[in-house]
Amino acid sequence: MTDQPDLDPVLDAVGPRLRDLRQRRGATLADLSRSTGISVSTLSRLESGGRRPTLELLLPLARAHQVPLDELVGAPETGDPRVHLSSFERHGVTYVPLTRRPGGLQAYKQVFPAGYHAGPPDPRTHEGYEWIYVLSGRVRLLLGEHDVVLEAGEVAEFDTRVPHWITNAGPGPAEALSLFGPQGERMHVRARPTRRGTPE
The missing domain is CATH 1.10.260.40 (lambda repressor-like DNA-binding domains)
Structure with missing residues (x-):
């Protein structure tokens, strides 16, 4: 048996x-x-x-x-909405995938450890479009001629064909959400809040 x-x-x-x-x-x-x-x-x-x-x-x-x-x-009949994907590390940064759909828009949580330094700036280019939201800490973004530090709650959106480089601006750890469209898909806002009673 x-x-x-x-x-x-x-x-x-x-x-x-x-x-x-x-x-x-x-x-x-x-x-x-x-x-x-x-x-x-x-x-x-x-x-x-x-x-x-x-x-x-x-x-x-x-x-x-x-x-x-x-x-x-293999999914349970009730359907489990949680995404169970393994994190991975690249150049000292931990990436936690938040999507599992191949192709199309990809979402990641990026964790930059305290004291992380990616070495001298090395901007890269590739096809795609990226949206990054800082959850905590401070993230430095070099984008073309721009050199900006994003604080918690701030967002950047950019074409990845523009030379770019991202690192931890310190002094503590930093976490960010990143949405990436490999074929240049942009993020779309379906609805915007309206302000009633505001003069034109």
């Missing part, structure tokens, strides 16, 4: 999860069929539970929905 887990509940949960992902993206079965090469009837049966999911079907669907494969098959 083996202790293999019963996979039926896991597989049964895939169909509703696929339907939910598609509907949240505002896509039709026909849209998904065009992007994956999977027939509309197969997609419909997958979502309704009439077709068992296979790796050959789930891989293109994961790519189309821009989610990891394990999100299609």
